[in-house]
Amino acid sequence: MTGKKVDITSGCQWQLIREEAAKLAETLSQSTEYRRFLAARDRLSESDNASALAELRQRQMALRLCSSFIEDTEDDLSEYDSQYMLLAQDPLISDYLFAEGRFFRLIADVEKVFSERLDLWQDEDSTSSHLETDINLN
Numbered sequence: 001m002t003g004k005k006v007d008i009t010s011g012c013q014w015q016l017i018r019e020e021a022a023k024l025a026e027t028l029s030q031s032t033e034y035r036r037f038l039a040a041r042d043r044l045s046e047s048d049n050a051s052a053l054a055e056l057r058q059r060q061m062a063l064r065l066c067s068s069f070i071e072d073t074e075d076d077l078s079e080y081d082s083q084y085m086l087l088a089q090d091p092l093i094s095d096y097l098f099a100e101g102r103f104f105r106l107i108a109d110v111e112k113v114f115s116e117r118l119d120l121w122q123d124e125d126s127t128s129s130h131l132e133t134d135i136n137l138n
Contacts, residue, residue, distance in 0.1 A: 024110070033103040040092075040099035047092045056083055 028034055044050050063076055087093050115121050 028106065028110075031103075031106060033099070033106045037099040037103040040096040044092050044096040047090070049087060049090050049093055052087055053093055053096070056080070056087060059083075 044053070059080055063080060066076070088097065
């Protein structure tokens with residue numbers, strides 16, 4: 001090795017990686033999981049409860065942020081759970097959440113393949129905990 005830094009952004013490798021990523025995205029866009037996710041999202045967008053789900057998701061993010069600062073969120077989480085259960089009874093929301101969960105599992109599987117092939121994680125425990133905390137597994 002000569003010690004020279006190689007800038008892959010100017011070479012063929014960078015372009016090849018982008019092209020392969022585009023092919024992967026195209027393949028994902030043709031998957032059953034993605035088509036079901038889009039259909040459920042479109043049906044939900046026409047529903048009156050679409051905004052209620054968006055508000056609940058914002059609240060979920062706020063609760064996660066608060067809990068990461070070790071704030072007491074037990075009462076808020078209980079109220080959140082009650083609201084979630086109520087909204088999940090709506091068939092459009094339930095279908096959407098299910099389709100979203102299936103599609104994000106597919107994305108998580110792709111991420112896991114990259115992580116394993118590229119040796120991105122120190123051990124299996126850190127990989128599985130990373131995937132479980134970053135993805136909504138419905």
